[in-house]
Amino acid sequence: MSTTQGAFDAKFEVDPANPHKEQCWANSQQLSSINRHPGEQVRIEFPRANTNTKLGAIFTVSPQFLSDPDPKRVILGKRIENLNNCQLSENACNGQVKAQIMLDGLGEDDEPAKSMSEFIEKLHEVQNHKLIVLAPHGGNIEPWTDVEAEYVANRFGDSASLWLCKGFSSRKPNGDSNEDASERWHITSTQINPESFPKLKSIIAPTPNFEYSIAFHGWTEDSICVGGNPHNPDADLKCDIRGAIMKALEEANPDIKVHVSPCPDGNFNGDSSDNIVNRLGTNAIQIEQCKIARTKYHDKIAQAVVNAIGTRINV
Numbered sequence: 065m066s067t068t069q070g071a072f073d074a075k076f077e078v079d080p081a082n083p084h085k086e087q088c089w090a091n092s093q094q095l096s097s098i099n100r101h102p103g104e105q106v107r108i109e110f111p112r113a114n115t116n117t118k119l120g121a122i123f124t125v126s127p128q129f130l131s132d133p134d135p136k137r138v139i140l141g142k143r144i145e146n147l148n149n150c151q152l153s154e155n156a157c158n159g160q161v162k163a164q165i166m167l168d169g170l171g172e173d174d175e176p177a178k179s180m181s182e183f184i185e186k187l188h189e190v191q192n193h194k195l196i197v198l199a200p201h202g203g204n205i206e207p208w209t210d211v212e213a214e215y216v217a218n219r220f221g222d223s224a225s226l227w228l229c230k231g232f233s234s235r236k237p238n239g240d241s242n243e244d245a246s247e248r249w250h251i252t253s254t255q256i257n258p259e260s261f262p263k264l265k266s267i268i269a270p271t272p273n274f275e276y277s278i279a280f281h282g283w284t285e286d287s288i289c290v291g292g293n294p295h296n297p298d299a300d301l302k303c304d305i306r307g308a309i310m311k312a313l314e315e316a317n318p319d320i321k322v323h324v325s326p327c328p329d330g331n332f333n334g335d336s337s338d339n340i341v342n343r344l345g346t347n348a349i350q351i352e353q354c355k356i357a358r359t360k361y362h363d364k365i366a367q368a369v370v371n372a373i374g375t376r377i378n379v
């Protein structure tokens with residue numbers, strides 16, 4: 065499907081009151097015309113003022129449709145502050161909704177996605193389905209998580225698959241980052257829909273088909289929390305990973321607390337069966353990390369995870 069076929073013209077508005085910030089609301093026929101349904105992700109695009117560039121972002125289609133007389137009306141959850149920079153025409157922010165969330169032809173390399181402030185999906189699948197390592201929010205969304213995932217997967221060569229996404233921030237005319245990767249590209253792990261992520265779709269099955277899955281994330285708490293499936297058959301796994309990370313940080317920075325779930329913020333336990341990590345692995349681990357842990361100790365943490373999981377998959 066080409067991007068022009070899978071698109072409709074839209075007039076964007078933001079609903080500041082709606083708590084579902086990553087959702088969008090649109091006309092059902094318009095969505096059907098691009099073969100997108102509630103719970104799937106779509107790409108939105110609009111022109112930015114004073115540039116000749118377009119800004120892209122991903123939203124999840126809300127289960128509620130708009131029955132507005134104007135079929136072009138699309139309401140976005142309030143997270144893109146840059147909608148303020150939309151180049152208005154006829155007093156409206158006119159753009160497009162597209163079925164395909166990634167631009168055609170970008171591939172898996174950081175360039176040109178980085179220079180275009182775009183979003184990419186990357187998959188390395190090996191036949192052995194022992195382990196898959198994930199970083200759904202790599203690039204500038206949750207920095208260093210993709211580096212950690214790649215580190216772990218690389219250590220296991222033919223014994224580990226890797227799936228990650230990277231989203232990049234846009235830049236100001238002077239080259240400074242707008243720090244907008246998270247508000248444009250972050251989709252909560254329980255909402256990631258394989259219908260919108262073609263590489264993910266190629267490896268996912270109705271029930272988890274990897275023995276182990278490990279997802280790296282970043283959060284705004286000042287600690288690390290090891291969560292995931294609360295019913296992992298490998299019941300020691302969570303504590304073993306926590307212990308390995310604690311040991312790795314013992315000398316480097318013992319001030320960073322390392323928890324196992326329940327996490328200090330219970331929304332990040334990674335325990336939902338809808339969480340992508342739990343849909344892929346029978347034994348599923350989600351690691352939430354504060355910024356300093358990712359920035360300064362990403363290699364130590366990744367190696368700790370390698371140590372904890374290594375004995376389990378090298379049988």
Ligand SMILES: [Zn+2]
Binds near residue numbers: 200206280281282
């Ligand atoms: Zn995340």
